[in-house]
Amino acid sequence: MSNRTNGQTAPVADVQLPHVNIDDLIVCLKYYVDEENAHIRIKDLAICAACDPKPCLAFCPAHVFETDRHGRMMVGYQACIECGSCRVACPFRNVDWRLPRGGHGVAYKYG
Known part of the structure; x- marks a missing residue:
């Protein structure tokens, strides 16, 4: 399978990712x-108190x-899976998120 761009044929991958x-x-x-040491903290609890509808309760897959x-x-x-969604999804950027100190955090295994 190929895709034509600017008169040239570019290869197109025909790959399906597994369902995860x-x-x-x-x-x-x-x-x-x-x-x-907590690697996630709320910067200002007053901002969270005024926030409605509190999207942080929905965007974190680990709750x-x-x-x-x-x-x-x-x-x-302690339940954080280090996906980083809280860093980008808080509309007020009120979450301070850092990688855990060396040797701590989540150990991922693929396969």
């Missing part, structure tokens, strides 16, 4: 939790962000 279920991948992760019974934002960084 995120829940199946999360179950296979190994966590090395740094109990002394790291939750609210307590008083509506305050809590961060369970």
Whole structure:
């Protein structure tokens, strides 16, 4: 199969990626939790309190962000799968996310 551009024929890959279920991948992760230093934190809790509809409760596949019974934002960084979605999805850029210190974090295994 090929694709014509500017009078030249460019090859087109005919590849299908395998179906991947995120829940199946999360179950296979190994966590090395740094109990002394959280690698995710909320910069300003007042911003979270005023935020509506709190998209952070939906965009994190590991449900790291939750609210307590008083509506305050809590961060369970120990469950983080380091996807980085919180860095880009918070409309107020109110999440401080760093890679965990060396030796901590998620150990991924493919296959």
